[in-house]
Structure formats: C-alpha cells, structure tokens
Amino acid sequence: MDATPQAALTERLRAALSACGLTVEKGEVVAAADTRFGDYQANAAMVLAKEARCNPRELAAEIARNFDGGDICDRPDIAGPGFLNFRLKPEWVSQRLMRLVDDTRCGVPPVAVPKTIVVDFSSPNIAKPMHVGHIRSTILGDALARIARFLGHEVVTDNHLGDWGTQFGKVLYGWKHLLDHAALGRNPIAEMTRLYREVNALEQADPAVHRAAREELVKLQSGDPENRAIWQQLVNLSWTEFEDIYGQLGIRFDERLGESFYDAALGGLVDKLLASGVAEMSEGAVCVFFRDIPPLADKPCLVRKSDGGFLYATTDLATIEYRRERWRPDAIWYVAGAPQQLHFQQVFAAARRTGIETAMEHIAFGSILGEDHKLMKTRSGDNIPLRDVLDEAIVRSRAMIDEKNPELPEEEKKHIAHTVGIGAVKYAELSQHRMTDYVFSWSKMLSLQGNTAPYLQNAYVRVRSIFRKLGTGLDTGGEVSLADPAELALAKKLLQFGEIVPTVLHEFRPNLLANYLFETANAFHAFYEACPVLKAEGITRHSRLVLCEATARILRQGLALLGIGVPERM
C-alpha cells in the first residue's frame, strides 16, 4: 500500500532536516492552502528558525538544498517569510493514480494501532416518537463508526435506549385506564404518546393520579409481572417503529442495551461507591463531589436520590463499568447534544475516581433550527417526527426525478428517490461543523447545486454514464499519462483521499470529509468540461478513463463512509 503524498513528502522533508542537523519532529508537510503556491507546503523553516537562531528564509534555503524529492517532486520553492512549497511531478501523480484505481482502500492507510471503540449514539426514548432532535446523534454517530471501522479500529455501536425511568409510571397508568386499542393498532407510538400526555395533564389536576402513576412505576421497578409485561410490550412496539426508521436510514447497531439492562447493577454500584469513599451522603442523597475540580466544585454528581431512586448518572456509570468488563475498550464515544455537557463531565470525572482509565469523549453537537432560527418544532410546539422528515425528503426527491428523468422505470425511480432523499438529509447534517446550530432547509438540502448530496451523486452518475456508453469496464493495465491541468488537478485531489479520512477522527468532524468530496466532485466536473474522454484516443483516452474510474470509486467510498449511497442513474 502506497504512502499518501503527504506522508511521502514529510518523510523526505525530515531526511532534509536531519541532514541540516535540525529537529526532525517539527517537519510536517501539509496540503497547500492555495494551489497557486504549490501542491504541498511546509512551515518547518519558520518554526525552527527560532531555535536555530537564524533567518527563516536562509534556513528554508538550506533545507531546500538538502531536500531530495526523488521522483516525487523537484526542489521546493521558498516563498513569503519562509514557506517551502512543493509541486508534485506529473509522472509521479500518473503512477500513483494507476495504482489508486486498483486499491480497494482507495489510498487510505489503516491505522498503525487499532483500538477498540464503543460508540454510543441515537438512544431514543421508548414510548415516544423519534424526532428531528435524534437526527444529529444518529447520523453523526453512524458516520463516525463507519469511518473508525474503515480505518481499522474495532468498533462496537450501542444504542443506549431510554427504556427505563419515571415516564413509564405515567404510561403504565394510562395503559391500564385510558388505552384505545384501535388507535394502538394504527399507530402505537402516537397512542403511547397520547397516554403519556393525558396522564400528565390528569396529574396536574388530581394528586391521586400522580400517586397512582408513581405506584405503577414502583411496581414495575420491583418486578411486578403485569407491569413488566406491559413494559415489554411498550419496548417491542417502539423498537419495531425505530427499526423501521433505522432501516430507512440504513443504520444498524451491534448492541441495543438500554437503561433497563443496567437496573439490577445500580444498587451494588452505589454501595461500592460509598464503601470506597468515592461517593458520600449529603442531604439524604448519595453524591460524588469534585471539590478539587474548580468548574465542578459546586456541581456534585447525584447517584442516588434521598428516596432511594437512581438517576441518569448512575445508569451511565454502570454502563461504563459493563462496557469495560465486556469489551475492554480503549475509548467510548458518546454522541449526544451539547446541553448534556455537564452531565458527561460529571460522569467521566466520577468514573475516573473509580479508577477507570478508558478515554471517554462527549461528541457534542448544536441544535437544528427552523426557518425562524428557533428550535425546530411544529406549529403546535411539538418536535417534528423524524419519520415525517425522511418521508418528505423522499417525496421531494421523487418529484425532481419525475421532472428530470420521467422515462426511468418505476422501480428505479423509487430506488433513486430513496438514495437521493435520505442522502440529502444525511449530507446536510454531516457537511457542516457539528457544533454549529444549523437551519433546516429543504430547498438547500435537496438543491442540485452547491455542497449537497445530489451534486455529489450527480458527479458519480456522470461517470457511470461514460462507462455505460463505453460498454465495458475499465482495463486497468495500461500506462497513464496526465498532462492537462484539469487532469492533474483532479488526480492530485483523488490522491488526497487517504490524507483526509484519518483527520475526520481527530476532532470528530465528518464535515472535513464532506468538504473534500465536494471539492473532488468540483474538480471532476471541471475536468469533464475541459477534457473529452470518449472522443480522446490512445493513452490520453485511457488516462481519462482511469481518472473517471478513480473518481467514481472515491466518491462512492467517501459517501459510503458518511452512510450515503449512490445511484447509477438519477
């Protein structure tokens, strides 16, 4: 497997630094910010000039003199305050492209040290609909898991369902007194939601109902067979609905260990925390204090209420313990909204106190806003069901296909509408920085131009069209020679796939990959305009076909890492 251009150049730069007697670690080559300067750049001279006590430009010149680019590139240019700019040789790019098109990993090197990573994401609540609020966690978590896996990590995805807690007292009470069986058959989640709401309203008016609902909860938690059976039904009905949505999204989980799974372990856990001195009694409750951590000094983590009940944090601590025992993970990633930040700080800090050293990351994200820049809700103030969003995306992409390509067979249209619609929703999410609150916009999401899924899918479709016309697949044997600037620009872009993918995990930023894919599709379209493929002849034609094939592979692989499919036509 070839090293990426970046890695190959970095190695050679370090050899030059070593020859100059400089600190090798400071030598890092990165893709040029602006291709006017070159393909890659290094700022080592400026960084090292201080410790070498000399002029950065002179130092850059000395590094350049000692730099042997071999067949990769010529001696670097020196620019500005001391940048070293590298330009790849077209012959080398051509050679690399030839090999790229045969590489099942598309130039992405596997990680040197594979880790075991548990990814905790999606986690909807039983007896409630999945709504747009779950979309970010679900799509982001899935994409990160796919990327980590592709890089060679051992990944366990776990859907930590909200299937245990006070809301079940109300639903159970409603189930026994207010259940509409016909409605349950038609739309189970809507009926469960209705029960929850009605009981909630009744409780406000009548304390007796409140007490009765609590009673139901206590019975459930102490193992009452009837309540336990109803609860199991609630879980099953909800999961059937969730599975349907996950199916539509093409998302699967390795595990589905909800909060209820850990219930039995909570009492023992709290006892252990008390016995070891990690937790202490306070105002009748059991808490972990962090007096030595300033931001948490006045924010203790509650693990047992004064009435003996357990909390969110208790379950999470038990979950960490379980995961550690079962998978021995190097890291646990929690993909959950920014408002939960304090909670995770507390849980992680408490876990550290018990001696857990697993790296734990809260991968936070911002909110989805409506066109009015407020949290996205329906007119009545409810959350918008995720199912409605997905259905709408498919309907809208279907309408576009009917308009652009009415002659396609019905089955294919359906398939395309699904691929494009779901892809658009996912891409809208993944193409931006996870921390920014973003404005949900159908028109932007399904736009055919700009940084959208349909634009990328269309680039892929254009390639496929060329090969349909060609009638055969690519014979990868022949020589490749790139000369046209558009060819070279595209080829260099394609070779960078292997550099971009690993960076996504540095700060959990799929939008870096999305940006790259957009630029790649852009470079392809520019190439497509400038360089006829099928009308060309000989080595030029072959080289261009190789470019097309490599583009298709990288777009398909890159989108697959984001959980997005590609149609053959659209």
Added chain:
RNA sequence: GCAGCCAUAGCUCAAUUGGAUAGAGCAUCUGACUACGGAUCAGAAGGUUAGAGGUUCAAGUCCUCUUGGCUGCACCA
C-alpha cells in the same frame, strides 16, 4: 450568581487546528461548448472575522476583558 457553547460576505456555511491575499454555495451580474447527462463549467461583485487589549516571525483560530445570543447547574432522562 457559577459554568459551557456560539458570533465570519445580504442569506446558509467553510477555513487542513497558529500559516501566505479569510474561501464555497445560494441570491445578484457577465460569459461558454448543439453538450461523453446543461442536474455543467469559467468569471465579476460582495469582509475592520461582534468590540477592545495581549502573546509572536505569523491570530478568524491561543490568553484577558466587554457586548450580544443559546444552553446547563444536586434528587427528570
């Protein structure tokens, strides 16, 4: 009151994590080949990166303060 997140073109978003003249898309304006799929491409215009200091060869990015918005702060999850 304490803490966290955010503020970039008219709008929606980027910026390889401290690098060069802050980039895209939409909208606006101007162009291109009867097109291997025009669902395209090339170009113009648009900025005191909320404000003020500081750190250094270099700051949208790091530090301090100010303003404005969102969020969370024991006995929900």
